[in-house]
Amino acid sequence: MGDGLTIExxxxxxxxxxxxxxxxQELGVLNASRDGLVPPDEVDRVRLVQLLLRRGIDLEEIAKRRRNGTLEWLEDWPFRETSGALYALAEAAEIVGMELSTLQRFREAFSPSGPEDYVTEEEIGLLRAWKTAALAGVPDEAMVEMIRVYIDxxxxxxxxxxxxxxxxxYRRLEAEAQSPEELIERAKAATDQLTPIIEPIVLYFHRRGLIRAVREDIVMELAEQTGLVxxxxxxxxxxxxxxxxxxxxFTPRAEAMGDVAAAAVLERFSSFVRSSSAAWTGRVVKQIGDAFMLVFTDARSAVACSLEIESRAAKEPQFPAVRAGIHWGTVLYREGDYVGSNVNV
Known part of the structure; x- marks a missing residue:
């Protein structure tokens, strides 16, 4: 399909x-076409311009910022999808060796950031991973569920x-910089320092979480095989x-305390919940404000953890009382969450 997009x-x-x-393009807000084509990532640049305009930043200011390099970080960002060949959906399906309907289902689950009727080189790699998972016995619906969990x-x-x-x-650098040029230079230097550590950190915590999940599954499987459950x-x-x-x-108390003090209380409570749930082999499923949903593989640990959190919170001077509801039963695992009547009780 080529290495670029027409203006149409x-x-x-x-x-x-x-x-x-x-x-x-004439204003310099977008890159000029070369041989009638622009790179695929120009779609992202247009979306940035659209967002800036919606926020009230006019074209002249956007063009000025692009000329002085303020927006340069986005163009040089190492995690951007690299330009390369583009493939029509049918062509991509043939390259990977999968049914077009399967590819289209993948694209729908993936919610691509680019146009929906072409596939990039990087997405070809994802499609091959999908096919590998299918050959290993992972059904399509499970892969769709996994992709949604990854995305969220x-x-x-x-x-x-x-x-x-x-x-x-960035805020600190902005306050210290003597000129826009110095700010750009120092921000780029900070980004260059931080960027290489991002993916190793993500990989470490993923591996740690995967080991924990495998350990829990081994226990649950043996409990079923031995008739304990x-x-x-x-x-x-x-x-x-x-x-x-x-x-x-907490809501009326937070209004009386003010946002900063309430946030400090919430941060302290969050540390109690997370450390205690980890100590009792529980998992934080979600947090909404001051409310947490936790899951445990046994009821005894759930009760012990809740009592420990309540005890720790009771020693804090500004904490209101802790409330906890606990229920044991069969739940349905869906997209990284737990649903069913036993969750709703």
Whole structure:
């Protein structure tokens, strides 16, 4: 399919009129076409411009920032998808050796950031991984579920990485820099230092979590085989203790304390919940404000953990009472979460 997009394709993929895109090219907001084509990542650049415009930043300011290098970090970002050959869906399906309908299902689950009717070189690698998983016996519906978990979890990781960089690194550099040029140079140097450590850190915590999950599965499997617990009726059924725990009347108390003080209380409570649940081999499934959902493979650990959290919180001067609800039973595992009537009780 080639190594680039025509201006007509770029317009169709981004929803912007062709003439407007040409105007943006003339202003220097977008890259100029070469031999009638722009690189595939120009789609991302258009989306950035669209977002800036929606936030009230005009084209002149965007062009100025691009000229002085303020937006250069996005173009040089090492984790951007590299430019390369583009493949029509049918062509990609033939290259990988899978049915077109299967490829389309993958694309729907993947929610690609680029145009929906072509596949990039990097996505070809993902499609091959999908096929490898299928050959190993993983059904399509399980792969779709896994992809959704990857997307949701790693989107959150990436957001935290960027937000914390902006809050604690970029803001400090912005205050210290004597000129925009110095800010750009120092921010780039900080990014160059931090970027190489991101993927090793993610890999470490993934490996640690995987070891823990394998250990838990070995125990659950042996418990079923020895008759300690009944075998699950379906593949995704698990016998778990579910805990919902939060701070009583935290919302009105937070309003009285103010956001900063309330955030400090919440941070302290979060540390109690996470350390105690880890000590009692539990897992934090989700957090919404001051409320946590935890799961345990046995009810005794769930009760002990809840009592420990309550005891630790009771020693804190500004903490309201801790509330906990615990239920044991069969739950259904779906997309990294636990659902079913025993969760809703």
């Amino acid at each position: 394709q770029l317009a169709r993929y981004t929803g912007e009129p062709e003439q407007r895109l040409r105007d943006w 979890s790693l989107d959150r990781v990436a957001e935290a990485e960027q937000r914390l960089y902006r809050f604690y690194v 009944p075998r699950a009726e379906t593949a995704a059924d698990l016998r778990m203790a579910v805990v919902f725990i939060d701070l009583s009347s």
